[in-house]
Amino acid sequence: MGKDHSWAPFSEIDKLKGQLAKFNLDSEGMESTVKIKEGDNSLKVDMKLDSKDLEEAEVLLSEESILVKGKGDRIIKSIALPCEVNPDAKIEFSEARLKFEANYKR
Numbered sequence: 519m520g521k522d523h524s525w526a527p528f529s530e531i532d533k534l535k536g537q538l539a540k541f542n543l544d545s546e547g548m549e550s551t552v553k554i555k556e557g558d559n560s561l562k563v564d565m566k567l568d569s570k571d572l573e574e575a576e577v578l579l580s581e582e583s584i585l586v587k588g589k590g591d592r593i594i595k596s597i598a599l600p601c602e603v604n605p606d607a608k609i610e611f612s613e614a615r616l617k618f619e620a621n622y623k624r
Contacts, residue, residue, distance in 0.1 A: 552597055561603050565595060565616040577616065579605045581623055586616065 551566040578585040581602045586594040603620035610617045
């Protein structure tokens with residue numbers, strides 16, 4: 519008898535969603551929840567977060583990235599920025615959003 523070479527694509531998608539969930543990534547269409555706008559002198563970032571994540575969020579902004587950590591050092595978001603910025607930006611939390619504007623590093 520021959521081997522069964524059937525393919526179940528939806529089971530592979532379900533498996534991928536399960537793997538993404540381990541990293542707390544959005545598997546629903548994988549739409550970005552981060553908006554980055556480059557201006558003349560600064561970079562503006564608007565990041566949507568779950569309201570429960572904002573309660574104990576710690577935000578670490580470096581020259582090249584932003585890292586949002588939750589309870590127990592759980593990584594909520596980690597994003598590489600498209601350019602180097604000064605990491606001394608004021609970070610605002612409001613209505614399940616994290617926003618900041620950082621000047622470009624010169």
